[in-house]
Amino acid sequence: MPQSVLDAQVNHLKLEAAIGGYEAANKRRDAIEGVYDSVARLINCHRDEIAVVENATVGWAMAFYAIPFKAGDRILTVEAEYASNYVAYLQMAKQKGVEITVVPSEPNGQVSLTAFEELIDDRVKLISVTHVPTNSGLVNPIEAIGDIARKHGILYLVDACQSAGQMPLDVEEINCDILTATARKFLRGPRGVGFLYVRSSVLDQLHPPMIDLYSATWTSLNDYTLRPDARRFENWENNYAAKLGLGACVDYALEVGLDNIKARIDELASYLRENLQSFPAVKLHTFGVEPSSPTQCGIVTFSISGINSLEAVKEILSKGVNVSGSSPSSTLLDATNNNLPILIRSSVHYFNDFDEIDKFLELVREISAR
Ligand SMILES: Cc1ncc(COP(=O)(O)O)c(C=O)c1O
Incomplete structure (x- = not known):
């Protein structure tokens, strides 16, 4: 706030x-x-x-x-x-x-x-x-x-x-x-x-x-x-x-300004998606579109193969980065159609910066490399 x-x-x-x-x-x-x-x-x-x-x-x-x-x-x-x-x-x-x-x-x-x-x-x-x-x-x-x-x-x-x-x-x-x-x-x-x-x-x-x-x-x-x-x-x-x-x-x-907010969020979220997508074990829930697609906004969700999302959320939270878990029952049609597990939800806002995102990416990289 x-x-x-x-x-x-x-x-x-x-x-x-x-x-x-x-x-x-x-x-x-x-x-x-x-x-x-x-x-x-x-x-x-x-x-x-x-x-x-x-x-x-x-x-x-x-x-x-x-x-x-x-x-x-x-x-x-x-x-x-x-x-x-x-x-x-x-x-x-x-x-x-x-x-x-x-x-x-x-x-x-x-x-x-x-x-x-x-x-x-x-x-x-x-x-x-x-x-x-x-x-x-x-x-x-x-x-x-x-x-x-x-x-x-x-x-x-x-x-x-x-x-x-x-x-x-x-x-x-x-x-x-x-x-x-x-x-x-x-x-x-x-x-x-x-x-x-x-x-x-x-x-x-x-x-x-x-x-x-x-x-x-x-x-x-x-x-x-x-x-x-x-x-x-x-x-x-x-x-x-x-x-x-x-x-x-x-x-x-x-x-x-809502236009300014949107532009900054798009920039940060595209950067986050682009980088997450380069980790072989990470699966983004983006319907396979480009990281900067206009159909995507500031919410970035993903799972890590072989890793329990809720355990990952706990670990990421303990390192000072706020993420949450999104369970299939909150969007059951989408989860069923796309066979989604519990997802890790990370949302960027305009007040975030690239250093913070890099810190988060490093945590995900470490977890996904296990
Ligand atoms: C799409 C959508 N609609 C409505 C709500 C409900 O918002 P609130 O819990 O503030 O009533 C949420 C909360 O996550 C949501 O994601």
């Missing part, structure tokens, strides 16, 4: 401790409202189209479960889909009889646009796509998918959890109706806060699966009215320190 992100949170917690939670929120009202302006700037929408929620998953689920599915409706999705999203489709299939169609991918890993077009029919209720998966650097072509969704008037949901903060995102260019993201990943923000974008023109098609006295007003003994904006997906109580942290990390990313 940048210092300004840490300060935004710590200062608010100190204020709560000094004068009280309600009082601190009242005192910082303008700054808290400003968080919506910051997020709106990040993705080019109106502030009323943003809900700030507990995490990306809550944002995604609040929107998904608000869709009035009926038996026979179809959901089109991608092979790179994230487990939390896919289990929700499965639940909807079991409970309401919707049909899930996974659109096949091209050899470069991106979803096939031709197949997408061919699979559209008037039963497709939702196109739901993970932009960048949890287990590789793949970047799905969300703008081109948006053109298809718009042409056929189909509701379009984008999970941008892994891409927000590492590349520009513009909901007008993407043409999506719903987009979700978290603070805690490439935006360099705190844990436990994320956001949901809902296009104002689709808001009234969506009834939140959970409401309270903030998202709805109890207008008469037998009735209530939903809020007129995307905050109908929020609830009354929330972590204002984390919310201010979200605003601060978005402002920081905007200040650095």
Whole structure:
């Protein structure tokens, strides 16, 4: 986290401790409202189209479960889909009889646009796509998918959890109706806060699966009215320190510039992939594309032949390099289709440098030479 992100949170917690939670929120009202302006700037929408929620998953689920599915409706999705999203489709299939169609991918890993077009029919209720998966650097072509969704008037949901903060995102260019993201990943923000974008023109098609006295007003003994904006997906109580942290990390990313961030990440990730690929025992999960392919971003995942990935992660962590393990069940379609083991996930950001990457490469070289 940048210092300004840490300060935004710590200062608010100190204020709560000094004068009280309600009082601190009242005192910082303008700054808290400003968080919506910051997020709106990040993705080019109106502030009323943003809900700030507990995490990306809550944002995604609040929107998904608000869709009035009926038996026979179809959901089109991608092979790179994230487990939390896919289990929700499965639940909807079991409970309401919707049909899930996974659109096949091209050899470069991106979803096939031709197949997408061919699979559209008037039963497709939702196109739901993970932009960048949890287990590789793949970047799905969300703008081109948006053109298809718009042409056929189909509701379009984008999970941008892994891409927000590492590349520009513009909901007008993407043409999506719903987009979700978290603070805690490439935006360099705190844990436990994320956001949901809902296009104002689709808001009234969506009834939140959970409401309270903030998202709805109890207008008469037998009735209530939903809020007129995307905050109908929020609830009354929330972590204002984390919310201010979200605003601060978005402002920081905007200040650095999303184009600059993307360019630097591309440079570092290409260098990392190029070098990893030169180790005979290392198998990169890149669908065999060039290290600097535009279909790849800052997440670099791989396995080492004959080495247990979780043991390798432990060893690399103990040497001061942060990596994690990505298990097949987090992206089961991709893992099954490509026969993936647990992968070692390394992500570069713009603040990394070539020396750090060389240090990491040396560790991998040592492990892979055993
Ligand atoms: C593609 C994708 N979507 C959503 C999420 C969920 O984010 P959060 O845990 O912040 O809710 C993740 C987390 O890894 C993810 O990789």
